[in-house]
Amino acid sequence: MSSYTDFPHDAPRRRRPRRTAKALTAVAVVAAIAAGGAYAAGLGPFEDEAGPDPEAVAEARAFLADWAAGRLPDAAARTTGPDRAEEVLRSFTAGLDIEKPKLTAGKPEEAEDGTVTVPFTARMPVKGLGTWTYASKLPLREQNDGAWKVDWKLSLVHPRLSDTEKFRLEREETEPVEATDRDGATLSGTTHASLAPVLAQLAGGGDGGGPRGAVQLVDRATGKVERTEASFGGEDTLKDDGPVRTTLDADWQSAAERALAEADGKNAALVALRIDDGEILAVANSPASGFNRAVSGTYAPGSTWKIVTSGALLLKGAVAPDDVVDCPKYLTVGKRFQNVETSEHPGATFRKDFTESCNTAFISLRGKLDEGELGEVAKKYFGVGQTWHVGVPSYDGSVPVPRNATEKAASMIGQGRVQANPLIMASVTATAVSGTFHQPSLVDGTEDTTATTPLPPEVATQLRELMRATVTEGTARVLADLPGDIGAKTGTAEVSDEQDNNGWMVAHRGDVAVACVVEEGVTGGGSAGPVIRSLLSAVPES
Known part of the structure; x- marks a missing residue:
């Protein structure tokens, strides 16, 4: 089974010089916690006024917090392309079966043209498989009204996401493992119907069995696989090792x-x-x-x-x-x-x-x-x-x-x-x-x-x-x-x-x-x- 992420193209946008940086003000940087994990927003106080505008950094962190918590309309509204951003973020998480991302901001940087870049680490739990971890960057640009917004680009979601390449999730269907209860009694989806999804997920005590799959980068036009970004699962050793003894009790x-x-x-x-x-x-x-x-x-x-x-x-x-x-x-x-x-x-x-x-x-x-x-x-x-x-x-x-x-x-x-x-x-x-x-x-x-x-x-x-x-x-x-x-x-x-x-x-x-x-x-x-x-x-x- 495979699923695709269909992303719209970015449209070109006029760029303008950054306005004179505002004097350092007290900006509350709070910890935002997402429904599936914590996103730590605090990077500590700024040492001097020569660093990036703290309002820009706060906006980047707020974007990451909204994205992580699944508040995609709110995250998109913090960008220069809210409609495209919401569609891409939703397609990315749904198409790759990503559940409750954990997004952690790094040290911000300011360029000579006044733009601010905030790097971040993305830990993306792919449903039933494992966590895909990668690094990306948020570009921010000050707007005409003085507010900061994330300068929307496909590449901020992932550096390799582009007009010509997208991601695809491939899952390898696996048979449920043979299992026994704590006393050696056979367990299966036939004898205990509720265990069918559990046994299909069973990871074999960490020995490398269970579901397998991969996130692949593919050509948008041809579907050709360009590279494998993340692999999950390993060789299925469970069949050779015999039934997996679980902690379950057949009577319970x-x-x-x-x-x-x-x-x-x-x-x-x-x-x-x-x-x-x-x-x-x-x-x-x-x-x-x-x-x-x-x-x-x-x-x-x-x-x-x-x-x-x-x-x-x-x-x-x-x-x-x-x-x-x-x-x-x-x-x-x-x-x-x-x-x-x-x-x-x-x-x-x-x-x-x-x-x-x-x-x-x-x-x-x-x-x-x-x-x-x-x-x-x-x-x-x-x-x-x-x-x-x-x-x-x-x-x-x-x-x-x-x-x-x-x-x-x-x-x-x-x-x-x-x-x-x-x-x-x-x-x-x-x-x-x-x-x-x-x-x-x-x-x-x-x-x-x-x-x-x-x-x-x-x-x-x-x-x-x-x-x-x-x-x-x-x-x-x-x-x-x-x-x-x-x-x-x-x-x-x-x-x-x-x-x-x-x-x-x-x-x-x-x-x-x-x-x-x-x-x-x-x-x-x-x-x-x-x-x-x-x-x-x-x-x-x-």
Whole structure:
């Protein structure tokens, strides 16, 4: 299978001399964080007024931040050719299956004609294959009105992109590997339908198997391959080495696939993993074929994220479970936030706010955390946003620094630009109750480049107690009559005005943590709750 990037030609544009450089002014250079990775904008203070205009550099960084975050109309508007720029950027990322680029600015340079050039490094994750890394440059030119814009050229996207050459993605279709569960039982897409996309992605524990492909530079007119820009995958050694032993458990996998029948035909996904080492026991998707949304999906986690928010507040001593934190129906922070079904709990304690999932109470505590503190806690203690090596391609979460007060309020309740999936939220749950992050893994021997700090024991204890109370007296009562010391958290995540909310639930029992999302499930307790209940009812406590 191959896909092409069809780019329009650049039109010539009149150039003009740079106007007299403005005196150095205070320009805020902020860190912009994209949904799939962080883009660090800070290059440090300028040493003197002889360097490039800081406004030009700020505009270059803003362009890169918008491009990385997928805000292509905004990125294009920062160029001298917005219509062409938006079309090319969209064609480039879609045509090459690029997901969430990471774009890092280098040291700016100023030419004698007054133009400014900002070099950057592009790390382009090609879906299901790997990351294509290259260097390019942004030319900037001051306009008649004194504003700086990116001087649009095809070559700024990639130095070899031109009127005569473009890029093509070639994928080599591979057969799913033979695999067994942790006890040696055979696993296949026939015996476990949800594993079909997982086994197709399985990287063989880092031994060079799995999907293969290449990004090629081709002649626009003839399609002739001029050169290979990036290659992914290696020789398929898995067939000779026999079945790949995974961390999966056939009983948990079967139970997970049956449990998704409770989602009433809606798109849904579930992950179960061991708390003490992160080994994945089950990965299930509905529909079973196609996109592995359980591991690679990007969703707002909704109120399940309040586990991380609570952890951040408890770490700081900003709140205690018995503190009174009022829960009104509404709270306005740029926009009006409300609770599910506009519920309210006057005079509620923080424990009650957690167990009843009170949005307004959590948002009212936003001032207790610094602007980027929630993301820092997520990364430092929960591993979210670091690079995970699971054994198959995965999305590892994003918690951007809020751009304004409204976005900060939304991030407190797992909305805004906070992104996760069932794998991430199962791991978050495991970390919360054990106090220690373990990188999730699907096969033995995966590389672990993460670095985290254990939660203080008292914080982990408080989080366990809050999750247990959510089952016994809160929104996760659907699990209350099951055996075992179960803790859980529900979540309802807004998607858009045109779609019903996604429903979430995370839970833990014994040494297992689970997470489930049901797209357009309306509420977590009503949609994901029955799925988790079915799963835990079908397997013994470990």
